Amino acid sequence: MKAVQEELKGAAWDARIELTATETKELLQELQNFFKLTRQLQKINLEKTPATYYGSEKTNTLREDVVQPSLPLDVSLVNAPETDDSCFLVPRIIEE
């Protein structure tokens, strides 16, 4: 589980989440049963089975290339935590 703990740390960072010590402990606990079941799942030979990625068997549809109105600027910006008069503002990019 030590290795999994390290992997979780990486996965949490990739999700831009920091788990507390308690949360990590709980998740490791919950994963024990989960991995027991996925090990069973892996034993089933599905080499020749295609994957189903979608909820529907229908095919995608295409849209004509015709412009429709966009949102007004004030509406686009209204929900943002920080803006100036035309742009969204984010903290500095460089970390040091």
Add this chain to the structure above:
Amino acid sequence: MTAFEAVIGLEVHVELLTQTKLFCSCSTDFGAAPNTQVCPICLGLPGGNTPRLNKKAVAYAIKTALALNCQVAQEITFDRKNYFYADLPNGYQITQHFHPMGKKGFLPVNVAEKTKNIGIHQVHLEEDAGKMFHVGDILSSPFSRVDFNRASVPLVEIVTEPDLRTAEEARLFLQKLRNTLLYIGISDCKMEEGSLRCDANISLRPLGSKELGVKTELKNMNSFRAVYRGIEYEIERQTGILQEGGTVIPETRHWDEEIGATKSMREKLSESYRYFPDPVLLPLKTDTKWLEEILYSIPELPDSRYKRFTEDYGLPPYDAEVLTSSRDLADYYEQALQTYPEHKNLSNWIMSELMGLLNANNMEITACKVEPPELGDLLKLIDQGTISGKIAKTVFEEMFTTGEKPEKIIREKGLTQISDEETLLKIVDTVVTAHPGSVEDYHNGKNKALGFLVGQVMKETKGQANPRLVNKLLQKKLSN
């Protein structure tokens, strides 16, 4: 000392010339006020996860794949590339990771008078990210501003095989690629506006070795010159490291145009990208009829046109190369041929007079006011002796500025060539009388004197006299 060979692959991003974005109906117009071309879909708002695929963007991507001799995918699918960045609204970019639109293509490039096929690894359709503006430079900026107008604008990415060996080859490939894409009309390919962007993967290996060395990824090359200089610099830098027994660090480097060097980006986090099929965008079968329609919409490409210009029109390779370097220029030439089928003569005029004026005015051929048939008409007037070649240049300048027809300019300015013998004889008489010295020189065998006298007649007629006739009349007069 070991000799090294560079192995170069390019990743070229091209913005498609569609009216709307890839998955929503927001406009793609360049230069609109920030965040005025966004909607819940391209702004990644909660509940806006309902992408609607742009038919034209798909057609353009297929067209690109076909023009680059690729195998086209039978089913169009999209995948998500998941990562966090401030210019990426959804936290993922929709791209074609598992099944690109086109695979295994090639583009022939003329390198040192030989044709080399550069392999196209894949062509795929994806969405662009927004734009960030930093306060001052990125390193010291306390915060950044984000504009999402560009977010989800359709891009085609063209990835080459690592078939290029020099900076010059890379430059020639990129020019050929740009030319081809302009021919098929899928993009305006403006590097300065960012509608064509080029990254390069560069590694070195000992000459003769088959193994690939450690590569660096070179970004931020914003012109053809920058692509050439950046790659040249990077090859030199890596050669230096290897010859001193060092090792190249695999990293992303930025080309700095001002200092003329590449710089490490010192990116702190190494992002592990995740790709998986987009669960919202259902697959789409490419039906044969539509593919055929797209195939037929591809015009004659530069290589085949070049061949026709040299073989059918008998143009020298240089002329054919210049004229087919742009589809618009080649179209112009061929339209003018309709009224004036003198291949080489027309080519000369276009390459010297027309292109000279275009360059001097920093104009594109598409903005030229002279219609191709009118250029043909003008050249016909020279051949018929209505105007002299010299006058024709003046007339052409006038046509270029005003867009008037040549006949009208000639008529209004009274520029018609004087070919009437009686009129000219009178002037010849006057000139001969006025320059006895020159007449004597001529009689003493100084042939240059004849040229002087012809010049005087031309001057008297403001250049309108038919020079051949003046020559004939003068000789006749002087031999009397």
Add this chain to the structure above:
Amino acid sequence: MDPANLSVQQITAKINKKELLLTELGAILAGRSKYAQKKLNLFISFDPQLFTEQIKKNEQSTQVNRPPLWGVPVAIADNITTVDQKTTCASRLLAAYQPPFEAQAVSLLQENGALLIGKTNLEEFGLGCAGNSSYFKPVKNPWDIKRTAGSGAAAAVASGLATFALASDVRGEIRQAASYCGVIALKPTYGKIPREGLIDSASSLEQTGILARRVSDLAWALQVLAVPGNNNPPAVKRPLYPEILGNIPAKTRIAVPADWDQAPLLEEGIKNNFREQLNKLARVGLEINYVTLPHFQYASLVATIIGAVEAFSNLSNLDGVRFGYRKEGKHLQEMYIKTRSAGFSSKLKKFLTLGGLLSTKKYYNSHFLQGQKMRSIIKKELLDCLQENELLLTPTTPCNAILLDSSPPAGEELPDPAAYYTAAANLAGFPSLNFPVSTNGLPYGLQFMAKKEDEGVLLQIAFLLEKEPIKWPIFALELQEV
């Protein structure tokens, strides 16, 4: 008769005959909602003034041909966008979020005359029913306030505050909540109700569904909502649902997995009651066939794998840049981490981390891809079964509504045992319906599943079982006194 217990058709008829004034109905519902909110915490947004304005608008309308949902009070789960009220997904990250556009399903309801009573509480982003992740605290069950309701939508319908409600179903949430609260719920075929405006956490599994206390009300709602969306090709020709309810095929075959009683945590009371229900069905002449579905047992696990990876990606837009809550950081990445760590519940943080883990190179093939392949197998097994039988029947949940402060805390398990029976329909995109029955003095449900576009058969079986009206929870009776 209690005006809050009228069917869709009764409301319209009484309004037309001027036997019922909308203002009168509105006043009753507003009063009861206020009381219920205090007791059950079922709404996130409930604005009596907005509700009154809608009623006024309807009353003043001179429309001659009134649409079918005229004056019908409906509740909307708070992960479906509305322009008049905020849409929070019960997350701190969206606690103040005001969408600039309305979900297509909500527009359809309003165009058809429905009145939006409020936005209902739910688990954060509609994931699960355990009552452990809403930023606005859990919803209490109207049958027993010490237990979870599963969702505010189910509690609102069970309490008679809304004739029907819209909520989403990722791994069975609306059916589970309906099972816990004793109401009917339908998760239609994938894509049947337009997706536009549903804030989905797992796009390939999730579907908007309907909860109601009467089959005919559910049929009317489906009639209005089952239209092709912008991105959906036209669905197959649909029947007139409200008109076919009584026409159940004479020989309706019902499949039951032979090992239905092997679910982990299946309660004894439910086990016994389900057996009795099977006998009852056989007695009314339905054919019960025991079938083998060897891979059905993996459905909840597979839906957890797929759901976690899709949620990891779908919820990446919650980054504190364009909308929602932000917790400042020294630089961009720190802002992301702080915002998301403080913005999501512990439960969702763990789930997104799981999604991150399962989509890394190391786990992709062995878990995510293997899961998507198992999904094909499960779907095929269900389809084969539903070619031979009109319906597949199981319990909806293995237990009654769980206690909110149980120890150790329930609902944290991976995979969620509550989704044991429900997740398969999400994997396959098939329609599935909960019909309420009861045991131990608490409700649970029978879950029927049909093949795609066969919502008609699901409504017909429910209609057949609906001979006697569905029981009211004690709380609803208490409310009628308000």
